[in-house]
Amino acid sequence: MTDDRALAGELATAAGELLLDIRKTSGLTGKELGNAGDSQSNEFLLRRLAEERPDDAVLSEESADDKSRLQAERVWIVDPVDGTREYGTYEPGAGRTDWAVHVALWSASDGLIAGAVALPALGVTYVDDDTVVEPTEGLASRPRTGVPRVVVSSSRPPAFADEVAAAVGGELLPMGSAGAKAMAVVRGEADAYVHAGGQYEWDSAAPVAVARAKGLWCGRIDGSPLVYNNEDTYLPDLVICRPEYVESILTVTTEGAGG
Ligand SMILES: Nc1ncnc2c1ncn2[C@@H]1O[C@H](COP(=O)(O)O)[C@@H](OP(=O)(O)O)[C@H]1O
Numbered sequence: 582m583t584d585d586r587a588l589a590g591e592l593a594t595a596a597g598e599l600l601l602d603i604r605k606t607s608g609l610t611g612k613e614l615g616n617a618g619d620s621q622s623n624e625f626l627l628r629r630l631a632e633e634r635p636d637d638a639v640l641s642e643e644s645a646d647d648k649s650r651l652q653a654e655r656v657w658i659v660d661p662v663d664g665t666r667e668y669g670t671y672e673p674g675a676g677r678t679d680w681a682v683h684v685a686l687w688s689a690s691d692g693l694i695a696g697a698v699a700l701p702a703l704g705v706t707y708v709d710d711d712t713v714v715e716p717t718e719g720l721a722s723r724p725r726t727g728v729p730r731v732v733v734s735s736s737r738p739p740a741f742a743d744e745v746a747a748a749v750g751g752e753l754l755p756m757g758s759a760g761a762k763a764m765a766v767v768r769g770e771a772d773a774y775v776h777a778g779g780q781y782e783w784d785s786a787a788p789v790a791v792a793r794a795k796g797l798w799c800g801r802i803d804g805s806p807l808v809y810n811n812e813d814t815y816l817p818d819l820v821i822c823r824p825e826y827v828e829s830i831l832t833v834t835t836e837g838a839g840g
């Protein structure tokens with residue numbers, strides 16, 4: 582049987598290929614394209630997980646929340662398209678790259694035990710192994726300079742974004758998709774990703790599994806651990822950063838969190 586990590590990688594990659602195909606051939610754009618991508622990618626992931634791991638539970642952004650997952654030993658946490666808005670922003674030959682497919686596996690005994698983030702527009706999928714990722718460009722809208730870079734949501738940056746950039750002596754870079762932003766840090770295109778004010782477990786589970794495996798620090802803005810498969814799937818904030826920036830970032834964000 583394929584191991585869980587390989588399966589996560591395989592499914593994220595295949596869903597990504599399906600999404601590229603829909604984007605190219607459906608003739609849809611904007612919200613309609615986003616909706617078509619969300620539902621078809623979700624159907625694909627649910628079908629394949631039911632075939633490959635019939636005993637496991639699934640928590641997906643695009644499915645009704647089946648609370649039997651709260652008693653399950655293993656739960657796949659998936660986001661069929663993360664960065665739906667960016668995925669839908671498409672003109673032939675000029676699609677955005679900052680959207681992702683997330684497939685993570687959570688276990689009751691060990692928390693996140695596998696994860697994959699596909700960046701379909703770049704033809705690459707990252708999994709939670711310890712393979713070193715060489716510095717690469719392709720997600721960021723402008724080339725890397727010498728200063729540290731903090732990626733934040735383009736549409737909903739945290740209130741303390743400027744303060745975090747100042748604390749690391751760096752600059753802000755807006756980008757879509759939680760998975761793309763986390764992978765920007767993994768790829769060395771940025772040094773930190775901070776978010777606050779709203780997000781759900783599927784937005785961060787797979788990105789965090791991958792980022793952790795690559796030696797990055799991942800946690801809540803108050804420094805507490807990210808905990809998954811809760812009854813309420815709202816998990817509004819996170820920090821993913823190179824270890825040397827944890828202290829300066831948390832000094833700002835802990836205050837922002839009211840700590
Ligand atoms: N304030 C908020 N409340 C709820 N979800 C939010 C949010 N800010 C960001 N998100 C979700 O986090 C993901 C990344 O957002 P962003 O691109 O702004 O960084 C998106 O997931 P989806 O595209 O899967 O819906 C988005 O919906």
Ligand SMILES: [Mg+2]
Nearest residue numbers: 660663664784
């Ligand atoms: Mg998402």
